[in-house]
Amino acid sequence: MDSNKSFNQQCYDLLRQIPKGKVVTYADIAHQLGGKAYQAVGNAMASNPDVIVVPCHRVVNSNGAIGKYALGTDKKIALLKEEGILLNADNNKVVDLDKQRHNF
DNA sequence: GGAATGACACTAA
DNA sequence: GTTAGTGCCATTC
Numbered sequence: 001m002d003s004n005k006s007f008n009q010q011c012y013d014l015l016r017q018i019p020k021g022k023v024v025t026y027a028d029i030a031h032q033l034g035g036k037a038y039q040a041v042g043n044a045m046a047s048n049p050d051v052i053v054v055p056c057h058r059v060v061n062s063n064g065a066i067g068k069y070a071l072g073t074d075k076k077i078a079l080l081k082e083e084g085i086l087l088n089a090d091n092n093k094v095v096d097l098d099k100q101r102h103n104f
Numbered sequence: 105g106g107a108a109t110g111a112c113a114c115t116a117a
Numbered sequence: 118g119t120t121a122g123t124g125c126c127a128t129t130c
Binding site for chain 2: 044046048066
Binding site: 008030037039043044046 | 124125126127128129
């Protein structure tokens, strides 16, 4: 907390860098922050105070799963589809995660 | 100050 | 390839 930006604040900052049509895994964000706070990242999104400013819907699990969303998983899937992310119509999983993943 | 929780990840069977 | 169990981090009660 004494830091300039809290951990969750840094997560939002990275999320803001994600362009439309790209997705990132919680592990990538945590790794970018210099650690493996996968769960901490997710917690930050759970506390996401600005769903408009932070595209938390562009964050998916490392295995390609959509994971969850504050407004509802189905809403997240719909948003990803609208963004242009290719998802599996059977399980709603990200297709070619490595190719659609945004490299920081 | 300590314990419990959670929008996850990884390894093993 | 799938399922189960365990570990990690930061935040919150």
